[in-house]
Amino acid sequence: MHSVAGLLDNKQVLVTTRPFRNPHHTISDAGLIGGGQIPRAGEVSLAHNGVLFLDELPEFHKNVLEVLRQPIEDGKVTISRASISITYPTSIMLVAACNPCPCGFFGDLNKSCQCTPLQIRRYRSKLSGPLLDRIDIHIDVPSIRFKELSDERSGEESSKIKERVNQARRLQSERFSAVKTKSGKRIYCNAQMSSRHIKKFCQVNEDSKRLLEIAIDKLGLSARAYTRVLKVARTIADLDGDEHLKMHHISEAIQYRSLDRKIL
Ligand SMILES: [Zn+2]
Numbered sequence: 328m329h330s331v332a333g334l335l336d337n338k339q340v341l342v343t344t345r346p347f348r349n350p351h352h353t354i355s356d357a358g359l360i361g362g363g364q365i366p367r368a369g370e371v372s373l374a375h376n377g378v379l380f381l382d383e384l385p386e387f388h389k390n391v392l393e394v395l396r397q398p399i400e401d402g403k404v405t406i407s408r409a410s411i412s413i414t415y416p417t418s419i420m421l422v423a424a425c426n427p428c429p430c431g432f433f434g435d436l437n438k439s440c441q442c443t444p445l446q447i448r449r450y451r452s453k454l455s456g457p458l459l460d461r462i463d464i465h466i467d468v469p470s471i472r473f474k475e476l477s478d479e480r481s482g483e484e485s486s487k488i489k490e491r492v493n494q495a496r497r498l499q500s501e502r503f504s505a506v507k508t509k510s511g512k513r514i515y516c517n518a519q520m521s522s523r524h525i526k527k528f529c530q531v532n533e534d535s536k537r538l539l540e541i542a543i544d545k546l547g548l549s550a551r552a553y554t555r556v557l558k559v560a561r562t563i564a565d566l567d568g569d570e571h572l573k574m575h576h577i578s579e580a581i582q583y584r585s586l587d588r589k590i591l
Contacts, residue, residue, distance in 0.1 A: 346377035
């Protein structure tokens, strides 16, 4: 992708590390998904097999976020012009960040939010349900106080976490070694599972089924969010090295749907 876009310098033949792209929120839809007379690859294709990071998500133009939906879902984007039609790959991990409200302090334990409920609702409505549906993990990141920042204690080392992630990826690669999609393609990780694979690899017991039922009724989860909960639960179990989905894997995965909840 980077070669086609003319982004490699003379010394570089191939991109050998996963790309990380973080376009500014003023980007146009053509800049994000690709466009032009002879369609050029957009940021979503330049991030293929890597990370597309959108900071301040609600600040992006609404139409830009809308056009992002299909490429995330399909792993490819087709740009058609009168004389030419080009398909670029868009298999990405989308990472996005946003404030809880325009002033940034809604839900903060130390500072009070100055926004009106209407302002907060308007701000959040910029994140459309269909886009949030396609994001597997929503997570609140509370602000950190100076005392915690200057704390000498260290958490788990990144290298150890990386090893755990690699192990989970190996597990998934083995699980899917004989699994193909309907079009005959191999799959490598939980995110690529279709509903057929979910039925086979994400079986839940009666207790977990009840928990899912309550969560769906209470949080009003969509069918898409439901399958995402199961996929994330599968990954949590893989990180635990657990072959079977247990109740705590499911409940943790449900926790990650915080933006589906009706907060206001
Ligand atoms: Zn606020």
